[in-house]
Amino acid sequence: MTAPDVVVARLTEALGERVDTSDAARHAARADKSGHSSAGPALAVVNARSVADVQETLRIATATGTPVVTRGAGTGLAGAANTGPGEIALCVRAMDRILEIRPDDLLAVVEPGILNADLNDALAREGLWWAPDPASRSISTVGGNIATGAGGLLCAKYGVVRDAVLGLQVVLADGRLLSLGHRSVKGVTGYDLTSLMIGSEGTLGVVVQATLKLRRLVAGDVCTLTAVFADVRAAAAGSAAVTASGIQPAVMELMDAASLAAVHDLLGLDSPLAGAAQLTIQTDGPAAVAEAESISRVLRERGAAVVVSGDPAEGERLLGVRRAMHPAMERLGTTLIEDVSVPRSALPAMFDEIARIERAYGIVIPTVAHAGDGNLHPNFVFDGPDVPDTIWAAAAELFHAALRLGGTLTGEHGIGVLKRRWLGEELGDDQWELQRRIKQVFDPAGILNPGKVFTP
């Protein structure tokens, strides 16, 4: 280990003003949007502007045995980019260029720091679209989307990040640059290291360029419908019935009674019926209207009060209720947003488990779900900066329930620091050990995001 001031001196000598050692920057690097922070300020923040900057930072980090935490816009929800004492925060947010858009090959080549929404604005002008759409899309980077393997609202119909990346350029821990994957639709040369990097949360290398698989913008109408049910279990069963009916909506979001009440309060809307839960569904493409009608029939037969709108502005307003969930929760206290995912048919059973945990712990767990794909975001709300032990105990029961139902700890936020305690329970000891050894192949000195994903 080299002394911290020597590391900073070497970084500054090599990278000049791109190294920020101000208190403000070093403190800002401690946290993401999970509410969790590292134990103290970062050693320094490197604002990389080029692949060469990233390589130089990693060469110095390797030479001095200094940990490196890669950061984009800091919008993660699992603490994976939180940088602590003695660690370099390597920020790639300023590497935000679009290098290429190829409508004829349906691909784009971009730097990692571009915001998802900014990329999609540029693509839309060419009639194109990168489908991954995390709720954070206006504030999160493409690199961060790749690092977490992000999902979003449209995944059941249009896929997740893993389905939308053809290739990556990655800088290894020692500063070497690798090109992974390809520009063609097909390609099976060697192992699929592109997929291995997706969702690796900064532990295997630093993504400095991505070749993205694009779609054409969907032509046709968009229909939005809301369906109000007497309780959350009925709403979950309704969403499962839509999937089972064979219709594939673009969006199918579920809000339980506590979520709905908090958002209505935030937005100044009339209070919802006590206990009522709501599905918000969008259909798109040439069959949008017919699909919305079929979905209405399925849900009305199950007792829902359904409203359908073909007006885009009204559709946005209806979806806006769902989008206001995060700010509504922030008003109530500190929030631990969970992210379990289960097979779609298990959604009603998962809501039963949440109700059981609420009763057992005497707490309310406002929950929204991407019901179309079985991904739930139960919110634990508490006072103060640290998650109380009792909340962690309740969260652990939630994880165990998801695993029992054939699900997973995390659908789209990642493991980071907040869920690493439970990683072994999902993977099993043998796979946990195998994954650790893969990490060592990429990063033998253990300087890339140490303590994240895997417990130290």
Added chain:
Amino acid sequence: MTAPDVVVARLTEALGERVDTSDAARHAARADKSGHSSAGPALAVVNARSVADVQETLRIATATGTPVVTRGAGTGLAGAANTGPGEIALCVRAMDRILEIRPDDLLAVVEPGILNADLNDALAREGLWWAPDPASRSISTVGGNIATGAGGLLCAKYGVVRDAVLGLQVVLADGRLLSLGHRSVKGVTGYDLTSLMIGSEGTLGVVVQATLKLRRLVAGDVCTLTAVFADVRAAAAGSAAVTASGIQPAVMELMDAASLAAVHDLLGLDSPLAGAAQLTIQTDGPAAVAEAESISRVLRERGAAVVVSGDPAEGERLLGVRRAMHPAMERLGTTLIEDVSVPRSALPAMFDEIARIERAYGIVIPTVAHAGDGNLHPNFVFDGPDVPDTIWAAAAELFHAALRLGGTLTGEHGIGVLKRRWLGEELGDDQWELQRRIKQVFDPAGILNPGKVFTP
């Protein structure tokens, strides 16, 4: 190393009649459908009937230091399943059960030995479909499709194997069983080892169960059209124009003049016009008719003679011409089927390169292409069992041309033994070494398909 007869004795003691040491079986395990064979008969063939059989075989292999080559139906085209002297052929073809079909969760759980077409017959009865459709689908196994990362005719619209697998059960070299991936639509817990296994050609572990992501059968019409062009470059440019127009056909196949002539001869059809090349295109879904009309316009404007049919039987007959390519080539001699893939816009340039190589070597290279996704199958035809050096030299030029155009050595057949010499050229030395080390993590003793993918 344990003496071969001791290995066979241990296998037979543990697995009884499932161990086949007949000359016929040991010789049959030497080859796949590439035309290439191993140096001699396998040590023994184990016809596994259960996960436990696979585990027992691998435990004995590890204990005795004996190489294991996993085989399905033996339809590979790169020699990856060819088993040689001193090697156990571990055949999982008899593990062919469908364990679960879940229309509500759009997934199926299957054993690896089931044929792709048999699975899809069973799924079709429930209105479901596993989209990967290699041309070999009636004779190739799902496990083999996964091991090669297979593609097929429908990939531009409906994806490749990587897009259609949620999870795998894998037996490691030492006999331990791992569960990778998940049953939910989303899931980002730890590294994506499911994707790492896809296309790993038996070098990392033995797939014994797969959780597959299904689609609903596509409703609506199917339209088929053929478009005849004066030459292959015009046909390639035509296919690129279709993609650039924004219409996504389900199938878009290209046959050059030599392919078309050979198939017409085999099927007893009238000879095609000299030099003429053909696109065969299918559209499906609710907009199939309108899309076929738009495609016709695009191609007629480019000088093609276009015939459109909405009749399913006629459509099958038209596509049958493309499907007869492999038997037509087999009549001409021994065939080395190549598999380069390029970005779709580079298809005309790749045909220019093929023409250049034909002139330079004084040979004809009949070529078909999945033009919708940029994957070409140039066929080198020669006499006798072994690929002549001059053919390898021409093939090497083909690979280099594909790499120069931003493409890849292999779109869907894999590296096996036939392309391992060129693996390093595509990956680069650093990535080649990294991939070797990943192989060592899974298989430290190097008993899983040694000499395949990587040069020894």
